[in-house]
Amino acid sequence: MTQPIKMLRDAAWQVYEQTGLPTTRNEDWKYTDLSRLTAVLGETWWTPSHAADLDKETVEEQSIPELDAYRLIFINGRFQEDMPNLPEGVSVVPLSTLLVSDADKAAKALEMDEKTPLFNGAIAVNTAMASDGACICIADGVKLDKPLYLLHVATSGGASHIRHGIWMGRGATAHVIEHYVGNSTDAGLTHNVTLVHLDEAATLYHDRLQLEAEKQFHLGRVDVKQLRNSRFVSHSLALGAALSRVDIAVSLSGVNASCVLNGLYLIGGRQHADHHTRIDHASPDCTSQETYKGVLSGRAHAVFNGKVVVHEGADGTDAKQSNGNLLLSDHAEVDTKPELEIYADEVKCAHGATVGQLDLEQLFYLQSRGLDKTSAKNVLTFAFADDALTQMISAPVRRYLERAALKRLPQGDELQEMV
Amino acid sequence: MLKIENLHASVDGKEILKGIDLEINAGEVHAIMGPNGSGKSTLSNVLAGRPGYDVTEGAVHYNDKNLLELSPEERAWEGIFLAFQYPVEIPGVNNVYLLKAGLNAIRKHRGESELDAMDFMSIIREKMKLVDMDESLVRRSVNEGFSGGEKKRNEIFQMAVLEPKLAILDETDSGLDIDALKVVAGGVNKLRSKERAIVMITHYQRLLDYIEPDAVHVLADGRIVKTGDKSLALELEKRGYDWVLEETRV
Ligand SMILES: Nc1ncnc2c1ncn2[C@@H]1O[C@H](COP(=O)(O)OP(=O)(O)OP(=O)(O)O)[C@@H](O)[C@H]1O
Ligand SMILES: [Mg+2]
Numbered sequence: 001m002t003q004p005i006k007m008l009r010d011a012a013w014q015v016y017e018q019t020g021l022p023t024t025r026n027e028d029w030k031y032t033d034l035s036r037l038t039a040v041l042g043e044t045w046w047t048p049s050h051a052a053d054l055d056k057e058t059v060e061e062q063s064i065p066e067l068d069a070y071r072l073i074f075i076n077g078r079f080q081e082d083m084p085n086l087p088e089g090v091s092v093v094p095l096s097t098l099l100v101s102d103a104d105k106a107a108k109a110l111e112m113d114e115k116t117p118l119f120n121g122a123i124a125v126n127t128a129m130a131s132d133g134a135c136i137c138i139a140d141g142v143k144l145d146k147p148l149y150l151l152h153v154a155t156s157g158g159a160s161h162i163r164h165g166i167w168m169g170r171g172a173t174a175h176v177i178e179h180y181v182g183n184s185t186d187a188g189l190t191h192n193v194t195l196v197h198l199d200e201a202a203t204l205y206h207d208r209l210q211l212e213a214e215k216q217f218h219l220g221r222v223d224v225k226q227l228r229n230s231r232f233v234s235h236s237l238a239l240g241a242a243l244s245r246v247d248i249a250v251s252l253s254g255v256n257a258s259c260v261l262n263g264l265y266l267i268g269g270r271q272h273a274d275h276h277t278r279i280d281h282a283s284p285d286c287t288s289q290e291t292y293k294g295v296l297s298g299r300a301h302a303v304f305n306g307k308v309v310v311h312e313g314a315d316g317t318d319a320k321q322s323n324g325n326l327l328l329s330d331h332a333e334v335d336t337k338p339e340l341e342i343y344a345d346e347v348k349c350a351h352g353a354t355v356g357q358l359d360l361e362q363l364f365y366l367q368s369r370g371l372d373k374t375s376a377k378n379v380l381t382f383a384f385a386d387d388a389l390t391q392m393i394s395a396p397v398r399r400y401l402e403r404a405a406l407k408r409l410p411q412g413d414e415l416q417e418m419v
Numbered sequence: 420m421l422k423i424e425n426l427h428a429s430v431d432g433k434e435i436l437k438g439i440d441l442e443i444n445a446g447e448v449h450a451i452m453g454p455n456g457s458g459k460s461t462l463s464n465v466l467a468g469r470p471g472y473d474v475t476e477g478a479v480h481y482n483d484k485n486l487l488e489l490s491p492e493e494r495a496w497e498g499i500f501l502a503f504q505y506p507v508e509i510p511g512v513n514n515v516y517l518l519k520a521g522l523n524a525i526r527k528h529r530g531e532s533e534l535d536a537m538d539f540m541s542i543i544r545e546k547m548k549l550v551d552m553d554e555s556l557v558r559r560s561v562n563e564g565f566s567g568g569e570k571k572r573n574e575i576f577q578m579a580v581l582e583p584k585l586a587i588l589d590e591t592d593s594g595l596d597i598d599a600l601k602v603v604a605g606g607v608n609k610l611r612s613k614e615r616a617i618v619m620i621t622h623y624q625r626l627l628d629y630i631e632p633d634a635v636h637v638l639a640d641g642r643i644v645k646t647g648d649k650s651l652a653l654e655l656e657k658r659g660y661d662w663v664l665e666e667t668r669v
Binding site for chain 1 (some may be wrong): 467468469470471490491492494495496500501503506507509510511512516517518519520521522524525560561577581
């Protein structure tokens with residue numbers, strides 16, 4: 001390890017030692033108890049496990065079908081030496097390579113700002129421990145012809161700390177898919193931080209698909225800085241893991257920047273999924289649009305907290321936010337809190353949250369046309385959830401998610417025709 | 420085909436249907452008229468199996484079956500179809516998908532094979548012509564953003580696709596313009612057959628100019644208070660309901 005990296009790592013570790021992991025006494029972590037995580041992983045929860053060899057078949061099984069993309073595979077957080085041929089103007093270097101070859105760039109990827117919203121000790125751990133990831137640079141004006149597909153497979157217990165960085169030049173356009181899956185029967189931790197920097201008029205479509213194995217823990221964070229006229233379109237999905245927490249913080253710091261944050265959590269059993277988002281309107285005439293949907297069955301527990309802050313001088317802000325939840329069982333629980341803080345004058349803001357059950361009139365209508373009750377419920381549940389996916393730009397990704405969502409509904413396989 | 424005997428039904432403990440007797444045979448068309456709030460929609464909802472109604476007395480026989488024991492979908496499989504007075508919007512559920520799932524469930528129940536996509540689409544196209552239904556409407560989510568008249572037409576379109584044995588049309592003519600009324604009536608007439616029965620709830624005798632009924636009933640305050648032929652509808656149009664109510668009181 002080079003000296004500057006060692007210093008940066010040590011400093012981050014110190015921050016972690018001072019701050020510790022967030023506890024439920026912290027307002028932002030009130031409903032998500034990480035002691036479950038430390039209890040399972042013990043004192044060594046930060047120890048990265050070693051990459052296991054995965055046969056080609058398993059990798060294909062776990063991949064999104066019919067997706068034509070530049071694929072990078074990470075197994076237990078380690079990049080597998082198989083870099084796709086990328087077009088000109090697109091550079092992707094594994095963090096593990098940068099750490100030995102280019103300390104400056106590696107340091108940039110590991111950047112950490114304790115003042116960013118929703119900062120916590122886990123981020124410091126990631127900065128101190130992250131051993132691999134994808135550092136993606138798209139040059140000015142380059143429009144990537146196919147998605148960059150980062151497939152993460154967890155095959156064993158232990159923790160994987162992953163750090164990705166996406167730097168988009170002026171007017172560049174790309175679609176990046178982070179896909180998290182696993183086949184491990186042990187509890188492990190996937191811990192990812194992704195930094196995104198969008199220069200003027202850059203556009204990034206970012207899909208974050210969490211479909212981990214059922215005992216896995218998953219901590220994620222996406223930190224987005226946007227300059228003028230840039231656009232960020234995010235879809236964050238939580239279908240897997242025993243406990244997951246994903247924070248997305250977007251700073252709209254240039255005139256006329258816009259972001260779309262959509263999300264879907266579809267969980268059951270004793271799954272727990274927590275989504276915190278924070279959007280800072282720090283410049284005039286920016287637009288943010290957020291729709292998160294949740295479907296909960298069994299004893300599942302979901303948390304949604306979306307905070308929008310309109311800073312002084314951010315006139316012409318247009319911020320819309322909504323969170324809708326469907327509870328399919330009496331024992332499922334959701335804590336939802338849309339928050340709005342406005343320090344500017346000329347703003348258009350709307351936010352709202354709903355928690356409800358299936359609409360009985362709609363249910364009866366479908367039954368009266370011949371659908372049995374279970375199918376009718378599934379159809380309505382699916383339609384509710386699918387509403388969060390309508391802005392996805394990749395049809396194969398959307399189809400994959402729809403199929404995965406249907407699989408999680410009782411007798412949902414019978415409805416595969418719907419997608 | 421359908422025999423209703425002394426049917427009493429209430430909602431939230433309030434009695435709405437107060438002893439309905441009605442018999443409808445295959446091949447017949449019956450019209451039910453009556454003042455607002457008299458229980459016409461309640462009757463059709465009870466027949467279709469909508470939850471929330473308590474049947475406190477009486478019985479409904481449908482082709483030798485105890486209708487009230489069947490779930491809403493079982494009634495649909497047995498050939499009952501209700502065209503709703505206020506069709507609900509179902510965003511995200513495609514019309515075509517709904518009809519395919521519904522039709523195949525009905526066919527399965529009858530022991531017929533499920534239709535593949537091609538055969539199904541040719542039925543859809545044929546029925547679209549029958550009721551002059553716009554393809555773009557058929558492709559959209561169920562009733563989402565449909566105008567009042569478009570919703571009614573969609574109900575008739577669904578009826579045409581599902582080919583029920585007993586169709587109950589709850590004020591399907593309300594909200595239709597004159598041309599649409601003719602088209603819808605034409606669709607209903609084409610469906611008329613020896614094996615089918617149709618119940619039309621309406622406020623306007625105009626509909627009966629296009630679809631000639633075998634009987635006209637007046638439902639008032641939860642009871643059928645008068646039954647006649649087509650001329651009864653004409654008389655109601657001229658004189659209103661008061662005289663019928665007077666007559667029954669005496
Ligand atoms: N869910 C309910 N709760 C309370 N009252 C109800 C409910 N549903 C129906 N009613 C009442 O039952 C009565 C009959 O209603 P219904 O809809 O059957 O009338 P209708 O004859 O179809 O009237 P219209 O001609 O206006 O369509 C009305 O007084 C109505 O307010
Ligand atoms: Mg009515």
